[in-house]
Amino acid sequence: MEKRTTFSKWSVGILFAVPQLLLIFTFFYWPAGQAIFWSLTLQQPWGGGNIWVGLDNFKSILANPDYWNSVTISIIFAAISTSLSMGVALVLAALTDRQLRGSKFYSVVLIWPYGIAAPASAMAFRFILAPEAGFMSIVNHYWPGLWDPGLNGADAMATIIAAFSWKYIGYSFIFFLAAFQAIPRSLIEAAAMDGSGVIRRFWDIQFPLITPTIFFLLVINITESFQDSFGIVDIMTAGGPHNSTNLMVYKIYSDGFKGLDFSGAAAQSIILMLLIIVLTIFQFRFIERRVHYR
Amino acid sequence: MVERTPILNFFTHLILFIGFVMAVGPIAIVAIAASHNLAEVNQVPMSLIPGTDFWVNLKTAWTTADLGPKLLNSLIFAGGVAAGKVIISALTAFSLVYFRYPGRHFIFWLVFITLMLPLEVRIVPTYAVIANVLSPYQGLLDATGLTWLIEKVTGIQVSLNMGLLNSSLGLILPLVATATGTFLYRQFFLTIPDELTEAARMDGAGSLRFFFDILLPLSRTNMAALGTIMFLWAWNQYLWPLLITTDPSHATAVTELKQLIPNVGGLPEWHIAMAGTLIVMIPPLLVVVLMQRWFVRGLIATEK
Secondary structure (H helix, E strand, O other): OOOOOOOOOOHHHHHHHHHHHHHHHHHHHHHHHHHHHHHHHHEOOOOEEEEOOHHHHHHHHHHOOOHHHHHHHHHHHHHHHHOOOOHHHHHHHHHHOOOOOOHHHHHHHOHHHHHOOOOHHHHHHHHHOHHHHHHHHHHHHOOOOOOOOOOOHHHHHHHHHHHHHEEEHHHHHHHHHHHHOOOOOOHHHHHHHOOOHHHHHHHHHHHHHHHHHHHHHHHHHHHHHHHHHHHHHHHHHHOOOOOOOOOHHHHHHHHHOOOOOOHHHHHHHHHHHHHHHHHHHHHHHHHHHHHOOO | OOOOOHHHHHHHHHHHHHHHHHHHHHHHHHHOOOOOOHHHOOOOOOOOOOOOOOOHHHHHHHHHHOOHHHHHHHHHHHHHHHHHHHHHHHHHHHHHEEEEOOOHHHHHHHHHHHHOOOOOHHHHHHHHHHHHOOOHHHHHHHHHHHHHHHHHHHOOOOOOOOOOOOOOHHHHHHHHHOOOOHHHHHHHHOOOOOOHHHHHHHHHOOOOHHHHHHHHHHHHHHHHHHHHHHHHHOOOOOOOHHHOOOHHHHHHHHHHHHOOOOOOOOOOHHEEEEEEHHHHHHHHHHHHHHHHHHHHHHHHHOOO
């Protein structure tokens, strides 16, 4: 879509874009290019020289079982937390959309968790799921040592998934509810007149119409689970025990800033970038397609 | 609805209520734990009846983590990012929609691509840029041979240096440098009728006048939505402020939470930790509650 009427002094027009261009060059394109350069060289920490090593950094990362562990658990984390938060949000949104008494109240309150910072929700869940205090302590009261996120990797994974999913239920809920409410009431009423029940109407009418939203949220939730999980991991487990929660974004941070392995961290960043770019392109494809739906 | 479904209605209410408990329960538990004393918070199971030490704990958490200045830092940081996004995005969208100049499509794509790569994955080199914000320009001079030329001709060695570690500006600018808001404005500007622009031009208004007197006042809704969403997003940032504010006096409230994690050994002071968590949770939660309409509209408009 284009404007018919535009302003003729295009030199003024470019000036309006200059602040944005300066910012994205300095803080986006330069660092992104730098990351590519660093991933192909061996960087001495804090301003030493650098040696060109080609793809060696990538080779050594891909040969490292610790890295593959971090990829595997990131995928497990993304899969479980995304399906959990989206599944719960879908059910809640579908039921809120039935517009019984109190629906308005639920549509307001169920969004709240999204306003809470990942580290704050991590603190809350760290307490709620702590082995010695809070609510999971009851489990240990009857079966001592059964629940211990500090020692057991699976328990630690469960705690970060709980904190992350909780926050993102509110987020998915907003989009699902908007999608349900965009479906014309008359369509559902007509189907009801024809004698189809609530469940039948959900699967045959509502569900197909919200599939674009489902795909969109799937990509957003997966992308966020690769980035926004950082605060949760840092507060709840710091990657432990025994690397069982050392997700990709946390490993970049700990290798780069704690281990001072800038080249390795940069190479890992490039791989994560590619992963997110693929996901984003996928997302835009679906958004474009959804425009044609109308 | 069109039919009577008493059983389904019952289950709808039940499940929504369970959802409500799941959404608000953790916040309530934080508040209740924040009202207990050391012994009560470590009781198994913890009592859900609030204790009496709420204000004492809030005060202790407030002073232990030095939350007053930290909340102020968060406010400056989140406000700065929100204001920066609202202004810069409007300027860019205006340029892209209302002018036709060579390279316009190239600029569009340059801006568009920034949506793909979050700060988290370019964190290491962005940190280096903040340590010397002029390093990209020094890099350009070096790469084009200009540094060498200037030194040959004038004898001056060019070395641009300006550190932004531990500064509000260093905290804010990299987060403003993505194009989230640009496309929100762009979509909106495209819906404004051409007749309006024509009328304004007929009346002798130039581009600046049109932008400030007509376009911006019309965009108030978008600004509120974008401002709310960006404020929340920035307030809740963790990794970036954690890295670049090595000096505690510049830290934000969210990064200070880590200070409150109880030590292992002895009875853990969860009541203080939860009091601090509650204080940090409340401001963004208030923004969501008060600005819900804008917040939801902004989310749906920016992401789609």
